[in-house]
Amino acid sequence: MKDILRSLKSIWKLILLLLLTALAFCYAMFQGGFVSWFLFYAFLPFAVYSILLAVYPLQTFRAARTLSKDQFSAGEILKGEITLERPFPFPLIYIIAEECLPSGLKQTAADQPARKLFILGFRRKAVFTYTVQSMKRGEHHFSRIRIKTGDLLGLFEKEVTMKTDKTILVYPTAFSMGYRHSKPQYEQGASASSQRYIKDTTMASGIREYQPGDRMAWIDWKATAKRDSFMTKEFEQTRTHDAMLIMDQQASDSFEPMITFTASLAKAIIKTGAPLGFILLGTELDTTPVQPGEKQLQTIFRKLARVNPEPSSASFSIWEERMASQGGYRSSNLFIVSVLTMELVRKLEHRASYSDLKLYFIRKKNQLLTQEEEVLLDRLNKRGIAAEAVSEGFFDQALEEVKSL
Template identity: 40%
Template sequence: MMKKLWNSLQEISKVLLLLLLLAGTFSYAMFQGGFVSWFLFYSFLPFSLYSILIMLYPLSDFNVTRSIQSEELKAGSRVTVTIQLNRKFPIPLFYLVVEDQVSTSFFSTAEISQVKKLIYPGFKQSIKLQYEFENLPRGEHHFTSTDLKTGDFLGIFQKSKKIEAADTILVYPSYVPMTYQPIQVQYDQGVASTDVKIQRDTTMATGLREYQPGDRVSWIHWKSFARTNDLMTKEFEERKSHDVCLILDRTPSPLFEDLVSFIASLSRAVLKKGAQAGYISSGNTVQRVPVKNGDHHQRQIDYQLAKVQADSEAPFNDAIKKEISRMSQSVVLLVVTSSLTRELVQQLHDYSRNNSAVAVFLVKNAKNNTKNSDEQQIKALASSKGIMVRDCFAGHFSNVFAEVKQA
C-alpha cells in the first residue's frame, strides 16, 4: 500500500515538474519578449508534449510472442530465440529496452546481456528481434516474462511493464556412440563380457499342443503330423532376457555433468544391443524408469536425465540401498559414480551374492590421472568380491567397453 502511494506521489511530482518547466519558459517568453525567449519556449514545447504522451501511453498495448528454434535440444548445442512485439497504436517511441526473463540455470555458459536489447522502434507497430544461446547447459530452463522499458527525451518519465510470456525448453544430456558388451556372471577375478548379440525374445520348445488358427507354419511339429495325421504345434518357453539397471550417483561433484553424459551414452548402447534397460537415481527426489526397451523408453530415460540434479545429501551407498533391495536378482547393475568407497562395494556385493553381475564405472577427469593408493585398495577389494570397476575418463567414453573386452 505504501509503495503504491509512493509511486503515485512520484508520478504527480514529475507532472508538476514538467508543468513548472513549461510555465517557466512561457513566462520568460511573455515578460522577456524577443526572438530568443519565444524560440526557447517553442523549442521546449514539443518535448514537454511528448513527455506527456509517453506518460499517458500504456505499454500494455504491446503483445509479446516468443518462438524457440527447438523445444528439445542437446547439451552443448545452440538455440535461437525470436521475440515478436506487436502493438495497436503507433505512438513514436524514442527507445525501448526489451529484456527476456530466463531462469538462472541458463547463465552458467551465457552472458546476461544476450537477453537484454536496446532498440529504436519509432512508429513501428511490429518489431522482431532475435538472440542466441550457445553451448546450452543441460536441464529444464524457463522463460517467465518479457520486460519493456521506455522513456521520454528529457528523462522525466520512465515506464516499465512486465508482460507474462511463459515458455520452457528441455535440454537433454550430450552422449557419444558406445558399443555395449553385456556383463556376465562373476568369476573369481571379477566379471566378464561377451560379444554375443542379445536376443530378448528367443524361445525354446518345451512340448506340443493342438494346432490353433494363427500359429506360424514354422511352429508345426511335422514329425507328429506324419505319425498321427493331426496338426500339432510346438509350445515354447521364453528365455530370461538380459535386463540392465543403470544407477546414477547424485552426490554433488564437479564431474556430475560427465556422469549424466555417460549414463545417456550407456543407456543408448544397452538398448541398441537388444537388452532391456532401467534407470534409478536418488536425491531430494527419486527417479525411477522401469526395465524396458524401445525408442519411447529411451526418451523416458533422457527426460529424467535432462532434469536430474546433483542434490543428494546422503552417502551414495545409503541413497541406493532401498532401491537395490527392490530389484530382481536377475538384473545386472551398472553403477556410474565419481567416487568409490568401501561401503559402496559392500552394498553392491550384498546384491551380487545370488549370481548377479555388478559393474562400477568410475568417471574421472582426464587431466587429473594421478593414482590413489586408497582407491587402488578399494578396487582390489571390489575385484575380490566379483565386482568390476572400470575407470572412465571424461571425453573418452566411447572406448570403455573396448577396454573391458581387452581386460
C-alpha cells in the same frame, strides 16, 4: 514497496517538468523578445511529449515468443523470435526489447543478442531474433519479456515486464558406444522370469514337425529323409539381458560428465534391444521399471535432463531394503557414481552375492585418482565386483565389453 516508490518518483518528475515549463513561459513573458519566446516554443514540444509519455500505458503492448523447438540436445543452437504488438500507434521515439533468459542459458559473443533497440515511431509491430549457442543440459523456463522506453529529456523512463511462459528441455549429450554381454544365458536351467527370449540359431536342441512360417534354413534334411516329412530344428532360446542403471546424485566436479556417461550407456543398452531400468539415488529413490525400446530411452533422458545433485544416503538404504526383500534383482546392476566412499564400497560388497554388480567411477578429463580411490576400486575388484574409473573423453573405451558377472 518498490512500486510505490516508483510511482512517487514519476509524480515528482511530472511536477518538475510542469515547473520547468511554467518557468520557461514566465521567462518569455517577462523577458519578451524573439530569443526568449523561441526558447519557450522550442522546449514546449519536448515537454508535451514527455507529459503524454508519462501517461501512456506501456502495458498495452503484447509480446509473443517463438522458439525453434521445445526439445534440444546439449550443445545445439536455440533460435528465438520475439514479436511485440500494440493497438494504439503512439509515437514512441525508441523502445528497448529484451528476452529475460533463464539463469541456465548464457549467451556468447557469437550469439545474436537477446536485446534489441527499435526506433519505433508510429509502428505497431516490432520483431527481433536471437540465438543461444551450446545450451547446457536441463529444464529451462522462459517467463518474461521486458520492454523499456523514455523521452528525449531523460526525465521519464518507462518499463514493463510481460509474462510469457515457455519451457524447453535440453537432453544430455550421448555418445555412440558399443555394448554387449560376453556370456549368453539359456532357457534350460534358468529360473522363471518375465524377461524376453530370442532364438539362438547356432545351437539346436531338438527337432519337430515343420510349421508354416518356419525358415527353409531351419529344416533338418536328415530327419526329413528318415521320416518322409519335413522336420524343423528347434533352437535354444537366449534370454535377453536386463540391465538396471543406478546413478548416484551426490554433488561433485564430475557430476555433468557422469550425466553424459549415463545417457551414453543407456542409449547403447537400448540399442541392443535389451530391457533397461533406471534408478536415481537422491533425496528419494526414483525408480523407472525395466522396459525395452525407444520410449524407455526417452523417459530416462527426460529424467537425466532434469536431475540435480542431491544427497543419496537415505535412498541408498531404501535400495538396499528392496534388494533384501526381493532376494536381489535378476537384472545386471550397473552403478554409476562420481563420488567413491568407503560406505558405498561396503554396501556394494554386502550385496555382491545377491546380484550382478558393476561400478563405473566417473572422473573429469585429466583428473587423476587419489590413492584412497585406487584402493577402494581394487578392493571391489578383489571382492568380485567389476569396478573401473572412467575419464571424460574416454567413455567409449569403458563399453568395449560389458561382462556378465
